[in-house]
Amino acid sequence: MDRRRARTREALLSAGRTLFSVRDVDGVSVDEIVAQADVAKGSFYNHFADKDVFAREIVSAVRRQAEQAVDMANEGIEDPAEQFARALCMFVRFAIEHPESARVLWRLHSGATMADAPINRGLRAIVERGIRTQRFKHVDVESGLLLVMGIVVIALRHVLEERLATPASSVATRMAAGMLRALGIAPAQAEKIARAAVGDLLSHSGT
Structure with a gap:
């Protein structure tokens, strides 16, 4: 070109x-x-070809940008629970550092919730590994995937609000801990993992 x-x-x-x-x-x-x-x-x-093709290309590029940041944050991390807590933190950070792109991701994310969608391959692999190793309990692959995506997307959307009553780091800590508890992680351990992820990834993001 x-x-x-x-x-x-x-x-x-x-x-x-x-x-x-x-x-x-x-x-x-x-x-x-x-x-x-x-x-x-x-x-x-x-x-x-048309506006829909154009929109799909934009949202795919934005999601790749966010997922690359998540991949970098999770490099060397093997625990599925830590991976998801850190992923949530990175999506929150993405909303803080790239609000325009994050708003695009929020508005145009429809159609990406199917468990077998190619765009969810990475998330599905983490859920499957967590269930297989009994790190995650009381969920199947589809419900686990929807749970994680739902909490992450809502966390991202909440941080995009212009006036947050609660600091984004506190929101991320609570939501990550809640997500892990829902996946079967013991409450004290879920809190510990969430706090560690936030301390590592959000402590220098003005949150």
Whole structure:
């Protein structure tokens, strides 16, 4: 891809992230996207078949960005409980450091809740390992996966609120501990794991 074409594509994607962070896909027109990107309307269709394809590419890129941060935070961590606590902390941190992208993730995350969806392969593997090793109890793969995704997404959305009554680090600690308890981790251990994850990953994020 030549430089000019690449710049046009990135301008469109950047415009889409901005617009989709405040409105759903149906509430944004192609005309608004190209106006925000400051490119000709025909340029949009040179890069994307339609608005839905465009939106899927944006949310996939944003989710990859967040998941790469989670992967880095979990490098060398083997305990599924620690992995999920640290993942929640990184999504909270993502909301603090990249609020526009986090809002896109929140608004356009529909359709990503199926246990067998390719985009959930990594999360599913952690749930399966936790159940297989009896680290997680009283859940099956689907309910465990939905539990984790639900709590993480709500934590991310809550941190995006402009006026938080409770510091984000405290929210992350409580929600991570609650998530682990729901997965069958003993309360004292869940609290210990959650506090360690927050101390390691959120202590320097202005939270």
